[in-house]
Amino acid sequence: MSTAQQRKYLVTGGAGYVGSVVAAHLLEAGHRVTVLDDLSTGHRAGVPRGAEFIEGRIQDAAKWLDPSYDGVLHFAAFSQVGESVVNPEKYWVNNVGGTTELLAAMRDAGVRTLVFSSTAATYGEPDQVPITEDLPTAPTNPYGASKLAVDHMISGECAAHGLAAVSLRYFNVAGAYGAHGERHDPESHLIPLVLQVAQGRREAISVYGDDYPTPDGTCVRDYIHVADLAEAHLLALDAALPGGAADRGVRPGEHLICNLGNGNGFSVREVIETVRQVTGHPIPEIAAPRRGGDPAVLVASAERAKERLGWRPTRADLAGIVADAWKFAEARRRESE
Numbered sequence: 001m002s003t004a005q006q007r008k009y010l011v012t013g014g015a016g017y018v019g020s021v022v023a024a025h026l027l028e029a030g031h032r033v034t035v036l037d038d039l040s041t042g043h044r045a046g047v048p049r050g051a052e053f054i055e056g057r058i059q060d061a062a063k064w065l066d067p068s069y070d071g072v073l074h075f076a077a078f079s080q081v082g083e084s085v086v087n088p089e090k091y092w093v094n095n096v097g098g099t100t101e102l103l104a105a106m107r108d109a110g111v112r113t114l115v116f117s118s119t120a121a122t123y124g125e126p127d128q129v130p131i132t133e134d135l136p137t138a139p140t141n142p143y144g145a146s147k148l149a150v151d152h153m154i155s156g157e158c159a160a161h162g163l164a165a166v167s168l169r170y171f172n173v174a175g176a177y178g179a180h181g182e183r184h185d186p187e188s189h190l191i192p193l194v195l196q197v198a199q200g201r202r203e204a205i206s207v208y209g210d211d212y213p214t215p216d217g218t219c220v221r222d223y224i225h226v227a228d229l230a231e232a233h234l235l236a237l238d239a240a241l242p243g244g245a246a247d248r249g250v251r252p253g254e255h256l257i258c259n260l261g262n263g264n265g266f267s268v269r270e271v272i273e274t275v276r277q278v279t280g281h282p283i284p285e286i287a288a289p290r291r292g293g294d295p296a297v298l299v300a301s302a303e304r305a306k307e308r309l310g311w312r313p314t315r316a317d318l319a320g321i322v323a324d325a326w327k328f329a330e331a332r333r334r335e336s337e
């Protein structure tokens with residue numbers, strides 16, 4: 001398939017969960033995609049068919065980036081919060097150091113459009129919900145701090161060298177898109193963990209704290225379907241590319257930061273109950289004490305993404321998100337049998 005406006009993109013981290021779904025959307029829209037991934041946490045099989053694949057590090061992006069690229073979508077990072085607490089240097093070296101090299105390679109190649117995966121973890125524990133982009137950033141772990149440092153780095157790059165950039169601050173990404181879904185190892189995200197219980201690969205799910213000031217006492221999070229998230233990336237490119245959506249355009253020199261979430265919170269108990277309903281399996285729970293740094297409620301305001309990118313999430317229904325993730329988890333289980 002080709003479109004009138006076929007573009008060529010470098011997708012760093014395109015063998016991982018979110019990057020592979022976005023790469024698949026770009027290909028379906030008729031664009032050319034090169035995935036650059038060192039497979040440190042990603043999987044070769046995750047790279048969508050039709051993408052060129054380079055097994056390599058963003059630290060060496062200058063070897064491959066050239067002026068034929070219209071833009072870069074930058075997903076490559078380490079993203080395990082717990083690991084970042086015990087091994088923070090790994091996060092600074094890869095997430096921040098790696099992006100320094102990537103930005104230099106983009107500068108040298110004259111590639112002036114960037115979409116970056118930022119995170120709700122940049123806000124830390126805000127005392128106001130829904131969370132807007134103008135709230136103070138105060139990450140509570142080195143992972144969040146490293147992503148915030150990259151956001152600052154990108155702002156400087158825009159101001160000094162005319163990059164047009166969009167940072168998308170994802171809340172809890174969930175669900176699957178066809179053959180692409182979550183397969184983090186170790187898994188730390190709630191929905192795939194509860195699905196592992198449904199599959200009998202884990203005995204029970206730990207519920208960390210049931211005395212929060214929320215309707216059922218458990219933490220509330222904003223789950224966004226990975227396909228909704230992917231659509232936001234295509235809109236962000238459209239806004240930031242020269243000749244893109246002129247009315248909402250992100251001009252060279254501008255760094256637009258947008259939250260991506262549904263604006264709807266679901267509690268840990270609601271997620272577990274939804275998994276019970278979708279899978280038909282009982283899900284034993286273990287009551288565990290609160291974890292430090294877990295705020296009661298994290299819900300996004302995505303008004304800015306709606307206004308500036310024209311984005312609308314259309315898959316906000318938790319049962320649908322869980323059903324897609326379950327289909328993916330079951331397909332993987334059958335493959336491995």
Ligand SMILES: NC(=O)c1ccc[n+]([C@@H]2O[C@H](COP(=O)([O-])OP(=O)(O)OC[C@H]3O[C@@H](n4cnc5c(N)ncnc54)[C@H](O)[C@@H]3O)[C@@H](O)[C@H]2O)c1
Binds near residue numbers: 041056173
């Ligand atoms: N999944 C979420 O809920 C979530 C939420 C907020 C932000 N994010 C951000 O989205 C991005 C993607 O997350 P994900 O869940 O898909 O993680 P993932 O681990 O599945 O994907 C990251 C990919 O980057 C690759 N990578 C890491 N360092 C690299 C390097 N130096 N050079 C080349 N490739 C490298 C890995 O091999 C992997 O394929 C990350 O930047 C993460 O911080 C994710």
